[in-house]
Amino acid sequence: MKCPFCQHEETQVLDTRDSEEGDAIRRRRRCTNCDKRFTTHERIELAMPIIVKKNGSRTEFDGDKLRASLMLALRKRPVSAESLDEALHRIKEKLLSSGEREIISGHVGELVMHELKRLDKIAYIRFASVYKSFEDVAEFQNMIEEFSGPAASRKGKK
Structure with a gap:
């Protein structure tokens, strides 16, 4: 020193x-x-991995951007700030524990989708519709049917 x-x-x-x-x-x-x-x-200084975008460019991990994406998907949904913070913590923890210096942005998107699926189904569908760039209504319907399952189909037939 x-x-x-x-x-x-x-x-x-x-x-x-x-x-x-x-x-x-x-x-x-x-x-x-x-x-x-x-x-x-x-x-202690833990370094988050560099995010590699689809076009090959690299950028630093931005926790504020991640929070904003989750908040946008969760807008007007009954999810507590504490639940949001816990989801953010789990995502960051997975990124840190991966030990990778660079992570593809698609992996971060999958982690976000996994957390949103746990938190709120509507927020998950909102995020997925943008993240997966649905081309038509059929793709959107398939996503909704994932959550509908047999129980929802029976309700509709009564």
């Missing part, structure tokens, strides 16, 4: 403590050259 005062390369750690939140370490240091003291903080 370089000294912020004289730029000397060698410093000595005098004291180490965990932060109150437990997510960082505070170190009190002394420069072996100029004898001045300073504090450093160490935090």
Whole structure:
């Protein structure tokens, strides 16, 4: 660690403590050259993978963009903010735990669809209709029929 005062390369750690939140370490240091003291903080830094788009371009993962996409699909749906946050956390966790440095955007879309399917069927269909770029009504009907199943067909026949 370089000294912020004289730029000397060698410093000595005098004291180490965990932060109150437990997510960082505070170190009190002394420069072996100029004898001045300073504090450093160490935090865990997890790097999200780079997103590779359909056209081959690469972009940094954007958690705000992911949240906005989910919120758009969930607009006016009875899903709590807590449930949304949990879904976002699960998606990010899967991306981090993959260990990949780059992930195809389609994989992120599939993760979003999986979470929306758990949260709200209507939001899932909204997102899927845009994400899968339905060409005609038949594709949309097939998606709806996935949720209808035999029970819904019986209701319609009564």
